[in-house]
Each structure stands twice: as structure tokens, then as C-alpha cells.
Amino acid sequence: MAEDNVTANRTFLGFDLSTQQLKVAALNDNLEVLHEAHVKFDTDLPEFRTQGGAVIDKSDHHRITAPTLMWVKAVDMVLDRLMMAGVDFSTVAAISGSAQQHGSVYWQKGASQTLLRLNPDEFLHQQLAHCFSVPDGPIWMDGSTAQQCRQLEAAVGGAEMLAAITGSRAYERFTGAQIAKIYQTKPDAYKNTERISLVSSFLATIFLGRMAPIDLSDGSGMNLMDIGAKRWHPGLLDACAPGLEERLGDPVPSNTVLGPVSPYFVDRYNFNPDCRVVAFTGDNPASLMGMRLGEGWFAVSLGTSDTAFLWLKDAKVVPDGHVLRNPVDENSFMALLCFENGSLTRERVRNACAERSWDIFNQLLDSTPRGNFGNLGLYYDVQEILPKLEGDFRYNKTQRVAKFTSLEVEVRACVEGQFIAKRAYAEDFGFDVGRGTKILATGGASKNKAILQVLADVFNSPVYVQKVAESAMLGAAYQAKHGLTGENWERITASLPEPVKVCDPYPDADEIYAPMTLRYRHVVQELLDEKSSKLTK
Numbered sequence: 379m380a381e382d383n384v385t386a387n388r389t390f391l392g393f394d395l396s397t398q399q400l401k402v403a404a405l406n407d408n409l410e411v412l413h414e415a416h417v418k419f420d421t422d423l424p425e426f427r428t429q430g431g432a433v434i435d436k437s438d439h440h441r442i443t444a445p446t447l448m449w450v451k452a453v454d455m456v457l458d459r460l461m462m463a464g465v466d467f468s469t470v471a472a473i474s475g476s477a478q479q480h481g482s483v484y485w486q487k488g489a490s491q492t493l494l495r496l497n498p499d500e501f502l503h504q505q506l507a508h509c510f511s512v513p514d515g516p517i518w519m520d521g522s523t524a525q526q527c528r529q530l531e532a533a534v535g536g537a538e539m540l541a542a543i544t545g546s547r548a549y550e551r552f553t554g555a556q557i558a559k560i561y562q563t564k565p566d567a568y569k570n571t572e573r574i575s576l577v578s579s580f581l582a583t584i585f586l587g588r589m590a591p592i593d594l595s596d597g598s599g600m601n602l603m604d605i606g607a608k609r610w611h612p613g614l615l616d617a618c619a620p621g622l623e624e625r626l627g628d629p630v631p632s633n634t635v636l637g638p639v640s641p642y643f644v645d646r647y648n649f650n651p652d653c654r655v656v657a658f659t660g661d662n663p664a665s666l667m668g669m670r671l672g673e674g675w676f677a678v679s680l681g682t683s684d685t686a687f688l689w690l691k692d693a694k695v696v697p698d699g700h701v702l703r704n705p706v707d708e709n710s711f712m713a714l715l716c717f718e719n720g721s722l723t724r725e726r727v728r729n730a731c732a733e734r735s736w737d738i739f740n741q742l743l744d745s746t747p748r749g750n751f752g753n754l755g756l757y758y759d760v761q762e763i764l765p766k767l768e769g770d771f772r773y774n775k776t777q778r779v780a781k782f783t784s785l786e787v788e789v790r791a792c793v794e795g796q797f798i799a800k801r802a803y804a805e806d807f808g809f810d811v812g813r814g815t816k817i818l819a820t821g822g823a824s825k826n827k828a829i830l831q832v833l834a835d836v837f838n839s840p841v842y843v844q845k846v847a848e849s850a851m852l853g854a855a856y857q858a859k860h861g862l863t864g865e866n867w868e869r870i871t872a873s874l875p876e877p878v879k880v881c882d883p884y885p886d887a888d889e890i891y892a893p894m895t896l897r898y899r900h901v902v903q904e905l906l907d908e909k910s911s912k913l914t915k
């Protein structure tokens with residue numbers, strides 16, 4: 379009986395250390411949110427002088443970092459705020475977390491000793507002030523490692539081989555190239571580094587009071603892991619820096635219980651000494667969990683840049699897409715697609731064609747037929763990742779044109795072009811469009827019904843939305859319970875509200891968009907060929 383009461387009253391904490399803020403939610407045993415708190419880096423910690431949580435190097439604008447100590451200070455603050463909100467930390471049975479992917483943290487030699495001896499009467503940031511050999515670690519926005527990317531690809535025989543081993547070709551923001559650059563440019567700091575964490579395992583380390591391992595899902599975003607074998611690839615480690623294996627530690631499955639919470643939190647915040655820390659992971663894997671995405675679903679987050687993910691049974695490598703280990707099922711994978719030109723591009727077209735108004739934009743969209751009379755537009759304000767192109771490209775039924783014949787054609791071309799691209803990449807990953815498939819839309823533009831109707835038609839699949847925002851933070855809290863109890867994921871999340879259907883595709887959708895997707899593929903291939911022939915001239 380006493381045991382049942384303990385279980386009924388238990389709570390779980392889920393953290394999310396994103397680019398701009400640290401957030402946390404306390405959930406009850408039914409996974410309902412009881413309390414939330416957050417710390418915004420720019421405004422709550424102005425002494426670190428970040429912009430959007432990042433620091434852009436004045437002499438090299440591609441070099442983008444964040445002060446590690448700022449994140450440490452945010453932990454002190456967010457727990458105080460949660461306590462003020464009424465959370466009784468003694469009820470917390472397990473904690474887990476999510477964090478921006480790819481960023482790295484460099485623990486100075488001796489840091490693990492400091493972590494073991496933390497004084498509960500002092501702030502963490504005072505005690506950890508001298509624990510980082512590189513005080514400002516590179517984050518995912520950094521694009522300064524092109525040279526190191528080429529070195530990594532060369533080490534295994536080219537970009538395609540690297541993608542076959544690690545799930546992605548070399549990316550500037552991925553951690554392997556970032557570590558290689560630290561080693562090459564700051565050899566003394568590297569030598570003085572005891573351990574390298576991802577942002578996720580760094581935060582887990584703070585709560586664990588000892589060095590936390592990197593989890594397999596977030597570890598897949600480093601260009602260092604053999605994702606099939608679930609371990610670091612020795613040739614890639616060697617190509618980055620000497621002694622890297624011991625600095626990384628072995629990766630672990632994402633639902634691993636790492637151990638009890640550090641005594642610092644027991645003494646300072648009255649955590650129960652039995653509270654368990656479950657491995658922390660990257661924000662994209664955590665979002666997959668927060669959305670409870672299963673097979674047959676394609677999730678699209680329509681934000682500044684658009685990201686999309688899907689559950690994969692097998693690792694299927696697609697040029698420029700990413701394959702990560704799945705955070706829920708150790709034997710499955712997930713695909714991650716990042717499209718650089720998302721809402722800013724939609725806004726640019728809105729401003730040019732629809733008097734800066736979403737209402738007018740939607741009217742224009744609704745006044746044009748599906749398939750847009752055979753017009754197709756691709757708009758890349760900044761160099762796109764998928765595919766690597768920049769500029770505006772407009773095609774009528776037969777050829778490339780400089781302008782479309784009307785504003786409404788331009789508006790529809792922008793939205794259709796963005797979704798057709800997503801369909802093409804989803805198909806490449808084996809997503810069987812229209813055969814029982816479902817789309818889950820999140821992010822700012824998921825409130826726009828006219829845009830979602832185009833999404834439903836292009837994918838010939840119903841589109842759903844979810845009431846709950848903050849999928850990464852919630853996914854982390856669900857993982858805390860999953861890791862602690864070892865219960866089946868579906869059972870754990872069964873009590874959560876189902877997504878709500880907002881649009882169905884029109885019956886003629888596939889007749890229109892299957893050929894348009896093919897046409898998109900031809901057009902993109904032509905543009906890429908044109909670009910590479912210009913480069914070789």
C-alpha cells in the first residue's frame with residue numbers, strides 16, 4: 379500500500395536546454411504537466427552577452443559558440459524557479475533531458491573530482507567556474523569547420539562512405555569536425571581536457587555528479603559513430619584527435635538509467651537520494667518522443683527553418699539527410715531532415731505578394747487550384763541544405779521563367795515547392811506516401827489551416843496537430859519514466875491525448891502531386907548539374 383502511494387505521487391522532470399533558454403517541466407505519474415519554469419539566456423543572464431543564446435565571433439562570423447558557464451548558472455536559476463513554483467523535489471522519481479544537438483563541452487582535467495565534492499551551500503557556477511578547458515564551446519550554428527569536414531570524409535574514403543558509416547555526410551556543425559578544430563587550433567586546451575560532452579550529456583553530468591555517457595541518438599549527430607555497430611568508429615576518432623576515445627567514453631542506449639542524482643541536489647533541493655538520472659538526448663530525438671511518433675508518421679516542424687522526422691526500421695542513407703539511432707527503440711532509427719528556408723521564406727513571399735498579411739496570403743492560396751496550373755517554384759533565400767541551392771527558381775508548365783503570371787501563383791508555388799521537397803526526401807527514406815501515412819504538423823505555421831491543406835494534398839495523407847507544444851522537453855520527461863520503469867513505451871504514453879486531425883487530402887491529390895514530385899526531382903537535378911558545371915569551369 380505504502381509502495382502504491384509512493385508510485386501514485388511520484389513525479390518526473392524533463393529538461394530542455396535549447397539555443398535560447400533552459401526549460402523544465404514537472405510531470406505527474408500520468409505524464410500531466412504540473413509545473414514549468416524557464417531561464418532565458420539573453421535576458422535572465424545578460425552578463426554573458428549572448429544574442430539568442432549564442433556568441434558570434436567578431437572576426438569569423440561562421441564561428442558560433444555559447445559560454446558553458448551560462449548553462450551551469452541557468453541550472454541553479456531554473457531549479458530555484460521551479461521550487462518557487464511549488465515543486466516538491468522529494469517526489470521526483472527520475473529526471474531526463476534534451477538539448478540542442480551537436481554542441482560540445484570541454485571538461486578540464488580534475489573536473490570529475492570537483493563534481494564529486496560539490497558544496498550544497500554554494501552555487502554550481504561558483505564551483506564549476508574553472509572546470510572547462512574551452513570556456514565557450516561550439517554550438518550547432520557554427521559553420522567554421524569546412525576543412526575538418528573534408529579531412530573526416532577523406533579518412534574513410536569520401537562523403538558517401540562517411541554517410542554509410544555515421545548516417546550523415548560531414549557537416550560543419552557536427553561534433554567530430556568541431557573537436558578536430560579545437561584540437562588543431564587549441565592543442566593545449568585539448569590536452570588539458572579530461573572529457574568531452576555533448577550539450578545533452580553535459581547537463582546529465584551536472585545532475586549525476588559524475589561524467590555522464592553520451593546516448594546513442596545524440597551521439598549519432600557527431601559524424602563519429604558507426605551507427606550500425608553502435609560504437610565510435612576508430613578511424614574517425616583517429617582522424618579527429620589523439621586520445622579521443624577516452625575523452626568521449628562509450629555511448630549508451632538512450633533510455634539507460636545512469637545512476638542516482640548527485641548528493642548536491644539531495645542536500646540543496648531536497649531531492650530523494652533514490653531519484654534516478656536517465657540518459658539525456660538531443661532535442662530532435664526528444665521531440666520524436668514528445669510527439670510519440672511511430673511508424674507511418676511524418677512529423678514536420680514549420681519554424682524559422684523547417685525540420686522533419688520519421689521513424690525508420692532500418693538505417694537508410696539519403697544524400698544530405700541524417701539518420702540517427704532511435705531514442706525509444708534501440709534497434710530502430712530515425713531520419714532527420716533540416717530545411718534551412720522555412721517561415722522566413724514564406725514570410726518574404728507573403729510580404730511581396732500579400733500585403734504582409736497571412737489572411738490575404740491564405741486567400742490567394744485558396745484561390746489557386748491544387749497543382750498551380752503546372753507552375754513550380756523553389757525559393758531559397760539562404761543556401762538550402764536540401765538541396766544545396768540558393769536563389770529563386772520558377773518554372774511554368776514547360777520551362778524556366780523569370781516571373782509568374784500572378785501573385786496567387788507565386789504564393790501557391792512557394793508553399794507547394796516547400797512541401798513537395800519534403801515529400802521527395804520522405805520518399806527517399808522509404809516513406810510510402812498515401813498508404814496509411816499520417817502527417818503531424820507542429821511549429822508556428824501549423825496554426826495556418828490553408829498551409830496545412832496543401833501539406834495534406836502534397837502528401838496525400840491526413841494532417842494532424844498536437845495540443846501540446848514543447849515536444850522536446852516533454853519527450854525527455856516521458857523518457858525519464860520509460861528509463862526508470864523499463865515499461866513498454868506505448869503503455870507509458872497511452873494516457874496522453876491523441877493528435878487531432880485538421881485536414882484530409884482531396885481525392886485527386888496524388889494524381890497531381892506524384893508527377894509534380896517527379897518533376898521537382900528533375901528540376902533539382904538539372905539545377906545541381908548546372909551549378910557543378912559552373913564551378914568546374
Ligand code: XUL
Pocket residue numbers: 396397477478479480518551599660661662685716
Ligand atoms: C539538427 C540541428 C538543430 C539543433 C537545434 O541537426 O542542428 O535542430 O538540434 O537545437
